[in-house]
Amino acid sequence: MKEIEIENWNRKAQYQFFKNFDDPMFGASSNVICTNLYNEVKKTKESFFVHYMHKALQAMNEISEFRLRISEDKVLEFQKINGTTTVFKKNNTFNFCYFNYHKEFPKFYSSTCDAIDTAKNQDHFVTKNDLNLIYVSVIPWRNFTSIKHPRMFDKEDSIPKIVFGKIFEENNQLMMPVSVEAHHALLDGYHLSCFFNRFEELMKNI
Template identity: 60%
Template sequence: MKEININEWARKEQYHFFKDFMDPIMGATSNIECTQLFLSSKEKNESFFIHYMHKALMAINKISEFKLRIVNDKVVQYPVINGTTTVFKENKTFAFCYFQYHENFKDFYQETEKALLIAKNSKQLEDKPIMDLIHVSVIPWRSFTCIKHPRTEGNTDSIPKIVFGKVFKNANNYYMPVSVEAHHALVDGYHVCDFFNQFEKLMTKP
């Protein structure tokens, strides 16, 4: 990772303006058109989650603002952002699952599939104190228009959070609600929309 020189940073004013807010988290929700990837993953009998998670991390890693974190009152940028997600268990609790981003989809699919299985059978929550990732949750039982996350005390919780909802059909197309929350000292609405647009474009490439 590399440290950002805040005094020479284009976001210097925005960073100082938002960083000490009691609640500096901004967010938005958008319905992402996912017809092609949704249908092709079902036809192949493959995990739609792993397919779209790979596309999400691909989009995240193309946007430098989503690779920024606040660590010990410094702004740092990680070279690669990996993933973590909640995994629903048979007893209706959940575990955390961690997996590496690989540009090669076959490698990503195999590793993530194994990680999901391990997490599903785990008896521990295993919350790891690492920053080079995106916090992901999945709510497959219902579509939604907004969502709110619990936050740790203080204003330095700078890991973006993404929630994927239940796929729904409208006319001949399928859509999935996606919520993004991020620290406003690091990320603006423009960058969130950039993620939505890039992610949706990638969803047309199964």
């Protein structure tokens, strides 16, 4: 982790403009082609979620703006971003699951599956306050065109949020709705587009 020198930062003007907004979070939703990855994973009977989550974390870790966080008026850049996701439980509630990003997919797959299984069977509600995370949710029952997240306006919040929806078919391709929300002082629509494009590229080129 390193601290960004704001005075010499190329985003200084944008950062100072957006950082004190009452609601500085902005976002976009996009349908991402997932045909190739889905068909390959279907052959293995492995978790499609864990496969595409690895691609999403890879894309976000490659884009430095997604590794930036605001903490006590400082901008911090983390070397690596990990994930936390909601895990659906048998009683129709959920728990949070925390997992580390590993470039090596077999290691990521094994550790993430273990973390998901643990979260499913925990009776207590698990929360952490780490900054080097991406908040992940999955709504596999519907596709969507937008989504709104809850916020505590008196709490500093600069962690991006990503939501994956139900896969659907369009023009002979499998599509998955993906929503990303982030702090506008740290990144813009350009960086969101870079993520969507890179994520889709990783889903195609397996």
